[in-house]
Amino acid sequence: MAETMELKSTVKIDEEKLTRIIHFLGAILCYLIAVALTFNPYWQLTIIAGILGGAFFLQLRKGALVGTIAVGLAWGTFLLIKLTKTNVGTLLTQMTGILLGNEQLSWLIILVIILVGALLGAVSGVIGSGMRLLFQNFLEKRQKSQQHE
């Protein structure tokens, strides 16, 4: 009996570990997909990354968190690459002058872009985890009803 309890406990610990690994991989996958999507012309598709990332989590808060971090980080990575490898910083400065009337506020535009990316990641992460939750619920119910039958 004690052995069985011990085994169950070990399995549970391993399950938790496995879940954590899956969550981590989900976050990494979300980030990588988000980075890949920054190089396509339809920025709206970034929600795919968020939804996929969120789907690794059964809690909406965690889905939102992973979407926020991964997409925000991915957009930040994109901006970093562009700003260091090209002369787009000049354009950004010029655009800041036009949009905000002060060319010194380029950092604000960068911050806003990353925040909007994070926001898109958050809401799409919620969509991902919400869908996963409902889908899992549906599966569980189905499984129960099959067992019942």
Add this chain to the structure above:
Amino acid sequence: MVDVITEISQEIAYFGKKQKKAVVGLCIALFSTATLITFLSIPLGFFPPLGDFLFPGRGLWNINEEVPPTEVIHNDKLTSDVTVFRDEWGIPHIFGETERDILFALGYVQAQDRLFQMDLARRATLGQLAEILGEDLLERDEYTLNKLMDYWTEQTYQAMLQSNNPIDQEILTLLESFSAGINYYLDTTKVLPLEFQFLNYRPSNWQPKDTLAFIKYMSEMLTWSYSDFTNILIKNAIGSAAFQELFGYPLPYQIPIVPDFGSDFNTSLKKSLNTGDITANLQSVYSHLSADVLKVIVKNPHEQQFLGKEEVQGSNNWVASGNKTATGKPILCNDMHLGFDLPGIWYEAHLIKEGSDWNIYGFFLAGVPFPIVGHNNYVAWGYTNTAFDVIDWYFYDRINETHYLYKGKPTKFGEISYQIAVRGQKAVSFTIKTTVHGPVFEGLVSASDFPEYEDKIIACQWMGQKVTNEARAIYLFSRAKNRQDFNHASEFFATPAQNMIYADIYGNIGIRPTGQVPIRNDTGIPAWHSGNGTMLYNGSAGQGEWIGFLPFEALPHSENPAQGYLCSANQIVAGPAYTKNYTLQNPTTISNGYRARRINALLASGENLTIKDMQGFLLDVYSVKAANVAPYLIAALEAVPTKTALQTAVLAELNKWDYQMLTTSSAATIFNVWFERFRYQTFQDDVINLGGPRFPPNTILEWLVKNNASSHWFDKNTTPQVETRDDIILLALTDTLEALVDYFGTEDISAWKWGKLHQLKIDHLTGLSPLGFGPIEVNGTGETVSPFSGYRLWKGDGIRLDYSDHGSSERMIIDLGNMNNSLSIIPSGERGLTNSKHYTDLLEMYLKGEYHEQFFGYTTANSFAQLPIESIIYFKAGGN
């Protein structure tokens, strides 16, 4: 469907708390996502969709900063291969076998570098701005269409299509090839420049007609004018005799462009004129309508630039013959003065047909495949504006909506209709009425102040409203091999009339003002009317009809003059022995001649001139005005018995001044502000306060200072005592010193540097200041050889910093002894992409007084490949 929804609803009804929370969260997230994406994907008023413009993957982040280092382009429109090398400044050097293929490549590279400028220029000329900028630009489009620039561009194009002249057919073929190059770029480029992204539109394909529109664009820029109205108001204000004295011939100190007709204009006439006649018998309809029209124009943001210009859109060109140069061959220089923009108006390019003598380096308008100025293996040429009067305004009695009175008979209006596309709304119908002379401008007579003239309408007749053959001229210039070829080509240059300076490798030099100049029939005009197209005509009475054009051979010209040099700077065309000066030029639009005096002095005294000397001449900022007038200021100040410390310091500064308008000079600041006040104190009461809209030329004031110290013009109408020249000089100086102390906050005149008041600011074509350049301190004034103009130092009660926006739009020095020594520069960069290193690189060199090589001697692709190269394009004949 209903069953499914019912099933889901039932399912949700049985959800636990956690699941219900998930559904609510999901719904909120879906709604938020949809809202966010929608909000960021739609345009917000003037701004493009923010997501498309700012977010990763597109918009801002994908815009090319430079062209690719190497491109290979296959196109079945090409008959042979073409190679384009862009040099270290991004200037294309195009090597090919046929001109058509070379111009295809030129179209492609111009589009890569200047697409937005090209599109904007054609839209501005053809009245299509509202299509991209919305309703705010509708009025401007209507006014532009009203000038009939689109209509006459189309007529010119149709005339070329129907022309039997093989040159016209060849030009059309070349224009087709050039357009194909532009359109290939449009078809293949995925990411358009910033301006298109920002305005969120894609330009339509380029047509040969778009290129022909540039003739009208330049004509408008250089010849459109409202001086017919201002002249009437001045004459009405000050009287005929005073008008003749202050604004009429003879103009003092003019050195004619063509030196073969004498130069003594007998300016002593100025002394003998009656100065008290201020009761001109002007018929009120002329002056009232003029006042009405000007009231409307002054409120029109685009048109006010053509109103009351006190400085001609100037330029310099000169040539020194082999007798004056170190090489024994001519050196030709040209700098055309225009408004500054980014990107600049000129696009430098070098076209070479390998294995032939067809080798051209020139300054092109982006959108035009032929150089406007430049040189080939044999000849070099440059322009300045002639300021010929080629626009006349008429008023008529309107009988009803369909007819007006012309020579006593009801005459039907012609009609031209347009549908103007407007961004964000339905196209707007616009109909232009025309008279026998030209288009009616319905909005110009508001009759608010003069309701009795409600039935009057205004129309104009303008050289830009004709079918003309300038395309033939510029095509032939680039092929000219000698003076005869060049003269033949010049005959076709109708508008905008230009002083064409010329030199060839055989040692010949020449100058020829060209252009079609109308001859008017002034029979029946009122006695007070100056005639010759200088004032508003009564069109209903048949006044001022154009009865022909001055024959080409009747225009004055000079070749290989004994003086060994030729120059033009928008001054009077020919000396007193030439009888048609008044036919050619309205005296109020001739340049005051300060630049011409300086250039003539430099060339007359120059010996063994070199390219280096010419570089210095183009940058010269010695003020002839100051050299002639400042001694009188100094003398008046010296005569003040008890001077303040400030006056003493000013006197010392002026005494040691060499009349160079340098940014570091305090004397330049004092003199320039003082002269503006001196002119004000002399003429404000006599001209402006009486209703005259502009001051007399500065040379008139110089003449009065030097020849008539007790002229009644110096006497102020507002005081009981009689003032003389020196009283006004000191009064103006008092104003000046008070204002300068106030502006700089110190009596330490060493702080009053000219550069603090004289600065250049260049706007981007859109007017968006973050895309512009400056401000930066610059030497010179509007009247020095190297000019910066377009500003006023005084506004209201004091001094203000008003940026210069006008000056040399290019500088070119051609060594006819060895064309490979030739130099040039533009105040811009070759590339219009705002984040390119070639956006302002040449401008920065220009501001330092530097020039770049043209690499004219590299006539094969193989030899050019050894030079520092930015990028290469290989155009391959045939498709993929």
